[in-house]
Structures are given as structure tokens and as C-alpha cells.
Amino acid sequence: MSGRFFIIALHEGGRFREETWELVSFARRCGAADPVMMVLSDEGAIEQLACELAHRTGLDVVGLAGSHLRGYSAEAYIRTLVPFFRDASGKIRIAAAHTSRGIDFAPQLSAGIDACCITAVEDAGEGTFIRSLHHGRFRAEVRADRAKVVVTVLPGAFAPDDIAPGNPGKVGIVPAGDISLSTLSRGTRAPVHANMGLTRAEVIVSAGRGLGSGENIRLVTMLSSLFPKSALGATRAVCDQGWLDYSHQIGSTGNTVSPRLYLACGISGAVQHLAGMKNSGMIVAVNTDPDAAIFRVAHYGIVEDLTTFIPLLVDRCLKRE
Amino acid sequence: MKILVCVKQVYDSPETLVFDEAAGRVTFGPHTVFRMNRYDEYALEEALRIRERLGDAVVDALSVGPPRVGKTIRRALELGANHGIHVQTRDETCLSAFDRAHLIAAASRGRGYDLVLAGIMAEDDMESQVGPLLAAVLGYGCATGVIFEELSADGREIAVEREVEGGSRECLSLALPCVLAIQSGINTPRYPALSHVLRARSAELECIEASSLAVPPPTQSLVCILPPAQGRQGEIIEGTAAEKADTLIHILREHSLLPR
Numbered sequence: 001m002s003g004r005f006f007i008i009a010l011h012e013g014g015r016f017r018e019e020t021w022e023l024v025s026f027a028r029r030c031g032a033a034d035p036v037m038m039v040l041s042d043e044g045a046i047e048q049l050a051c052e053l054a055h056r057t058g059l060d061v062v063g064l065a066g067s068h069l070r071g072y073s074a075e076a077y078i079r080t081l082v083p084f085f086r087d088a089s090g091k092i093r094i095a096a097a098h099t100s101r102g103i104d105f106a107p108q109l110s111a112g113i114d115a116c117c118i119t120a121v122e123d124a125g126e127g128t129f130i131r132s133l134h135h136g137r138f139r140a141e142v143r144a145d146r147a148k149v150v151v152t153v154l155p156g157a158f159a160p161d162d163i164a165p166g167n168p169g170k171v172g173i174v175p176a177g178d179i180s181l182s183t184l185s186r187g188t189r190a191p192v193h194a195n196m197g198l199t200r201a202e203v204i205v206s207a208g209r210g211l212g213s214g215e216n217i218r219l220v221t222m223l224s225s226l227f228p229k230s231a232l233g234a235t236r237a238v239c240d241q242g243w244l245d246y247s248h249q250i251g252s253t254g255n256t257v258s259p260r261l262y263l264a265c266g267i268s269g270a271v272q273h274l275a276g277m278k279n280s281g282m283i284v285a286v287n288t289d290p291d292a293a294i295f296r297v298a299h300y301g302i303v304e305d306l307t308t309f310i311p312l313l314v315d316r317c318l319k320r321e
Numbered sequence: 322m323k324i325l326v327c328v329k330q331v332y333d334s335p336e337t338l339v340f341d342e343a344a345g346r347v348t349f350g351p352h353t354v355f356r357m358n359r360y361d362e363y364a365l366e367e368a369l370r371i372r373e374r375l376g377d378a379v380v381d382a383l384s385v386g387p388p389r390v391g392k393t394i395r396r397a398l399e400l401g402a403n404h405g406i407h408v409q410t411r412d413e414t415c416l417s418a419f420d421r422a423h424l425i426a427a428a429s430r431g432r433g434y435d436l437v438l439a440g441i442m443a444e445d446d447m448e449s450q451v452g453p454l455l456a457a458v459l460g461y462g463c464a465t466g467v468i469f470e471e472l473s474a475d476g477r478e479i480a481v482e483r484e485v486e487g488g489s490r491e492c493l494s495l496a497l498p499c500v501l502a503i504q505s506g507i508n509t510p511r512y513p514a515l516s517h518v519l520r521a522r523s524a525e526l527e528c529i530e531a532s533s534l535a536v537p538p539p540t541q542s543l544v545c546i547l548p549p550a551q552g553r554q555g556e557i558i559e560g561t562a563a564e565k566a567d568t569l570i571h572i573l574r575e576h577s578l579l580p581r
């Protein structure tokens with residue numbers, strides 16, 4: 001597939017997000033051997049960021065600089081990127097990571113440059129993009145019907161590719177001009193619900209909506225008591241329901257964990273949850289639905305009703321001792 | 322203040338979907354039941370709370386879809402929305418986020434909304450696009466993943482916190498009018514009050530034919546629906562419930578994950 005391929009490298013506090021290197025793999029999967037790396041920042045930081053990209057990837061880098069890019073806002077990114085791409089002709093693909101910032105600006109960028117926008121992409125076909133839908137039960141193969149396409153790529157879908165054996169790429173810094181924003185960035189607040197107990201636990205017993213009710217939380221508590229050094233985890237939905245508080249949340253907006261054993265109880269396996277636990281040593285899933293996406297990441301799966309299976313499991317475990 | 326809440330009707334359980342692998346299509350099954358997208362319930366609740374704080378705001382609920390969608394709009398009225406708008410499509414043809422955003426923009430233009438709220442994503446397509454696309458089409462500012470909001474005293478701007486990876490929050494202020502894509506957990510959605518339920522029963526929904534709205538040509542086409550990617554070849558433990566429990570205990574002990 002011909003045309004130009006751009007990767008927008010997202011960064012915070014002077015560091016690039018790890019997904020940046022996965023996007024290089026994605027570009028190559030799409031047939032673009034030499035994508036152009038792009039980074040947006042204020043004049044003080046742009047040089048160093050752009051040079052780091054050029055060294056790590058060996059690819060050419062465009063740095064877009066302006067004082068309005070000191071802090072992140074979707075508006076700052078869109079008003080910088082839209083003029084850059086709007087009048088470009090020919091086939092253009094632009095990729096960013098499907099992170100909270102990637103999905104914040106990508107759709108608006110696409111609207112500003114008459115592009116197609118496809119989010120949470122996890123694979124590429126012959127000129128097509130593939131993404132999951134319906135709780136991970138199916139995938140959709142989608143074709144863009146515009147010359148320009150903006151895609152956000154699911155974190156973890158591609159292996160990182162940031163080892164450049166050759167020379168660093170060329171760096172070009174482009175001033176983005178004076179842009180005054182109507183959005184005011186006011187910094188970042190630390191997580192309210194970080195849970196050190198979860199990150200240190202060897203075993204995490206985790207609850208999903210499939211548990212059915214807040215009352216059934218006692219089942220996962222009972223199960224976790226079998227394991228020393230264990231902790232209780234939960235999906236976002238369980239925390240939203242108030243069954244457990246947010247300090248237990250595992251997933252992209254919660255804690256990221258990699259215990260020796262992750263026991264997923266009634267968890268369907270939405271990508272946001274998988275992002276927080278897929279690197280666990282052993283994953284065991286119990287769910288009534290045999291087609292739940294969690295069974296495709298689990299090492300062992302059990303199709304059973306939790307309300308009867310957990311008491312049985314605990315009972316048989318204690319009897320054997 | 323005029324507030325628009327975009328609500329999508331989704332199926333209750335993906336287990337009721339029917340997959341025609343040869344045709345590469347998924348359709349609703351005979352047992353599919355529909356309800357409001359959970360993320361939109363949080364958006365609606367937040368709009369109702371803003372109205373309660375201000376005293377004189379109006380909350381409209383809008384949904385795009387075939388006639389069955391009317392039920393979800395009525396649900397929004399039961400929960401307390403003032404007015405329901407149904408952008409009605411003829412059939413079950415799947416609409417992209419782009420199509421939906423343009424239909425909503427066309428239906429809401431000229432109505433003077435100060436604030437548009439939507440859920441951060443729909444549970445079925447998980448695209449996270451309608452809110453930001455709608456903002457772009459209307460020329461409004463936008464923030465996604467909103468977990469906190471506070472209107473300024475003069476009602477001209479809104480301070481928001483966006484939830485990002487690991488639970489950190491990005492703080493920003495947006496000028497009104499703007500679109501907020503609401504994260505779940507920002508509030509606890511209420512149960513409908515009886516008075517609202519009674520009122521919703523007889524309320525008239527404003528119906529707009531989607532075909533009467535000017536929308537640009539689609540930006541993408543669906544090639545086909547595929548089964549999920551082959552993931553890890555994990556083992557499904559078979560047997561009676563007791564046998565499954567024993568096998569699992571055995572495996573965990575073998576790996577020294579469970580004390581003997």
C-alpha cells in the first residue's frame with residue numbers, strides 16, 4: 001500500500017509512552033517500512049524529544065513546536081495537526097496509541113482533515129483495519145473510504161520495535177505558530193486509588209459483573225482466603241456498581257498487575273480490563289459464558305456458575321488438607 | 322442553560338447475538354433485549370445533577386436508531402429528562418460513529434445547547450468517537466473520559482477532570498458550549514421517580530426522520546465480521562463441577578500456587 005504514514009508519539013513528563021514503539025510495528029504491518037515519527041511539544045522540549053525519537057527508531061522525525069503545546073489538551077493537538085495535514089494530498093495514514101489521550105484527539109483530528117477515523121485497531125488486513133466489538137466476541141474488518149485515515153492502535157496489540165541498528169533519522173522542527181486556546185490545561189493530579197496491596201500480591205482473585213450482585217463479593221473474599229499473599233481485584237463495572245471500592249480496580253484506568261496467579265471470576269474480558277492483567281503468570285477464568293473473551297487469554301478456563309462453584313471449590317480444597 | 326444528552330440503545334447481552342460466519346454478519350437474535358448504554362446512564366445522571374444545581378436548566382435526551390430506540394428515550398424521560406428527541410432510522414442498518422455524530426449534529430444545530438453530554442463509549446461498538454466527532458462537527462470544545470465537572474459561577478466555562486491511564490486525572494477548563502464524554506463512576510445513577518415515570522408514559526417524543534437530515538457520505542465500510550482472533554490455546558477444564566474443582570486444585574498445587 002502506497003502513501004505516507006505518520007506516527008504521533010505521545011509523551012508525558014519528558015518520556016514517551018511505551019505504545020509509541022508498538023506503533024512502529026503496526027506501521028510495518030501496514031506495509032509502511034519507514035513511517036515518519038511526529039512529536040508535539042513546546043519550544044523548550046521539542047529538540048530533545050525529536051532527537052530521542054530519531055535515535056531510538058532510526059526514522060525521520062517531524063517536531064511540531066509551539067508554546068500552546070506546553071501542557072496537553074485535545075484542542076492544542078488538533079489545532080496544530082489539522083493545518084499540517086489539511087492541505088496535504090494523496091494517501092495519508094496517521095496512527096496514535098488508543099490511550100486516553102489518543103482517543104481524546106484522534107476523532108476530532110479526523111473531522112478537521114476530512115479523514116476516516118478507526119479506533120482500537122488491533123490488526124491490519126489488505127488495506128483494511130481490524131478491531132474488536134461486542135465485548136471481544138467478534139472482530140470487524142473495516143475499509144477506509146477516504147484518502148486520509150486516522151487510526152488509534154490498541155496498546156499491546158503489536159510488539160515494540162524501537163531498536164534501530166542504523167543511523168538516526170533526520171529531524172525537522174516546524175514552528176506551529178501562535179495559537180491561543182480556549183481550553184486551559186491545569187496539570188495532572190496523582191491517582192486517587194493506587195493500591196500497593198494489589199501490586200505486591202502473589203495471587204489476585206478478581207470479580208466481574210458476572211458475579212451478579214454485591215452480596216456475592218463474599219464469594220471472592222472466601223476464595224482469596226485460601227491463598228496467602230492474596231488480594232481482591234475487580235473490573236471497572238464492579239467498582240461502578242459500588243460492590244468494591246475503586247482501589248480494587250484493575251485495567252487501563254485502574255491498577256496494572258502481574259501476579260503469579262490471576263483468578264478471574266465472572267469477568268467477560270473487555271480490552272480495558274485485559275490491559276491491566278494480561279501479563280499475569282497464570283490466568284484462570286471462571287465464567288458461565290463459554291464464549292467470553294477472557295477464555296482466550298486464560299491458561300485454564302472453567303465454565304461454571306460462580307455462586308455454586310466457588311463454595312464447592314473452597315470446600316474441596318479445605319477437605320483435602 | 323440547555324443540556325443535550327446523547328443516549329444509545331444497546332443489546333443487554335452479547336450472548337443473544339447471532340453470527341452468520343459465511344456472510345460475515347452479526348444480527349440480533351429472537352431473545353435480544355435492549356436497554357440504555359451504561360456509559361450514557363452516567364452522562365444522563367450528570368446532566369440531571371447539573372440541572373438540580375442550577376435550578377433553571379433544561380435536559381433533552383436524544384437517540385438515533387430504529388423505532389425500538391423510542392423505549393430508551395422514554396427511559397431517559399422516566400429518569401428525569403425534560404424532552405425526548407428520536408432521530409429515526411428505517412431499519413437495523415449499522416451506523417458508524419461518523420454517521421451518528423453527523424445525524425446528532427444536524428438534529429441539534431440551532432437549538433442552542435450550552436452543554437452536550439454523552440457516555441465515553443458505547444458498550445457494543447466501543448469506538449469512543451461520537452462525542453468528540455460531534456464536538457468537531459458543531460465546532461464545540463471537547464473533553465473525554467470526564468470523571469468530574471464543575472461549572473463556573475457565570476456559566477461560561479466548565480472545569481473538568483479527565484481520567485487517564487493508571488487513574489491519574491488531567492485537569493482542564495473548557496469554554497462553553499462544549500461536549501463532555503463522561504466516564505463511568507462519575508456519579509451513581511438514580512432510580513426513576515414515580516412522578517417522572519407517569520409523566521414519561523404520556524410524553525410526546527419529538528421524531529425526526531434521519532433521511533431528512535443532510536449527512537456527508539460515509540467515511541468507512543464494513544468488509545465483514547470475523548470470529549475473534551485465536552488467543553492463547555488455554556485448556557478448558559471439563560468434567561462435573563466437583564471434578565473441575567479437583568483438577569483446578571491439583572493444577573494450582575502443582576504450580577505451588579496453593580498450599581498443600
